[in-house]
Structure formats: structure tokens, C-alpha cells
Amino acid sequence: MVTPRIELLAEKKLVGCQLEMSISEDRTVELWKKFGPRIKELNNRVSHDRISLQIYPPEYHQKFHPSNKFVKWAAVEVVDFKDIPMGLDSLILSAGQYAVFDYKGKPSDIAPIFQYIFYQWLPYSKYCIDDRPQFELIGSSYSSTYSEEEIWIPIKHK
Numbered sequence: 001m002v003t004p005r006i007e008l009l010a011e012k013k014l015v016g017c018q019l020e021m022s023i024s025e026d027r028t029v030e031l032w033k034k035f036g037p038r039i040k041e042l043n044n045r046v047s048h049d050r051i052s053l054q055i056y057p058p059e060y061h062q063k064f065h066p067s068n069k070f071v072k073w074a075a076v077e078v079v080d081f082k083d084i085p086m087g088l089d090s091l092i093l094s095a096g097q098y099a100v101f102d103y104k105g106k107p108s109d110i111a112p113i114f115q116y117i118f119y120q121w122l123p124y125s126k127y128c129i130d131d132r133p134q135f136e137l138i139g140s141s142y143s144s145t146y147s148e149e150e151i152w153i154p155i156k157h158k
Helices: 028-041 111-124
Strands: 005-009 012-021 050-055 070-078 089-093 096-105 127-129 134-138 147-157
Touching: 005 147, 012 028, 012 050, 028 050, 028 070, 070 089, 096 111, 111 127, 111 147
Parallel strands: none
Antiparallel strands: 005 096, 012 070, 012 089, 050 070, 050 134, 096 147, 127 147, 134 147
């Protein structure tokens, strides 16, 4: 299917909103409706890209169930944490190695690439999942009918 590129990510400073959810109780739309209108309040953004980030508890992927809870962020990268608007949160995304998969298509059709990553590519690669956030870098061309995204999966050598 898709061969990822392996990248070493530098530390990033993020500002956004977060919600606890599960795959079976997906609150992503609610999260972005809360954060999206507030992006314009951030004057120190690094780019126009948006970041959809997931913080999974340890063993989440090994003991996967659609009702398992995790924390999801809607965020943007900023230069620093000065003047964070009231009601927004900050997060430091630690540096580390990632497998980066490119996705182009309908946002609603993205599930098969995640199945490929976790059930085909990862088990047969020389990597395993690392206990760091996973995220999607979403460009400015995103719409409900078409998206170009980079899927960043935290990895370490087996």
C-alpha cells in the first residue's frame, strides 16, 4: 500500500483544545468546532497547518478496543507559549522518530490506512510503536470531501 518515510521530529510547541474520547464515542467534530474559530487568536503560529493529535495510554494499541479512552487534541504549532488565549491549552510534543504516511482522499475514507499501518506495516517492519503522541498534520486544503494529510506514527526500533 504505502511506504512511509522515517523522520526525526524536533520538539514542537502546540496550542489548542483537548477532549477525552474513544473510537466508538468519537468527539472529533465537537473538538474542532470548539477550537477552529479560535485559531485566528493565535498570532505566533509557525504555519497554517493544523494538527489532530492523539495521546494514548500505555498498551492502548496492544489491547485495542473501540471503547478504550484516549485524549485528542485539535492544535496548531506556535513559536512560543507567550500570550496563550484564555481557555486554550498548551502541549510540548517531544522530539522523536516517526513513520510518516501520506494520505490523500476523503477524510471519511481514512480508516483503511490506519488498519494497514497497525496490522500490516508495523508488525512486519523493524519498528514498534513508541509511547508518544500520534498525530495528523492537516494542510490548508482540508475539506469534508478531500484532504491531504501526513499521519505521524511514533516509532522505535524493536
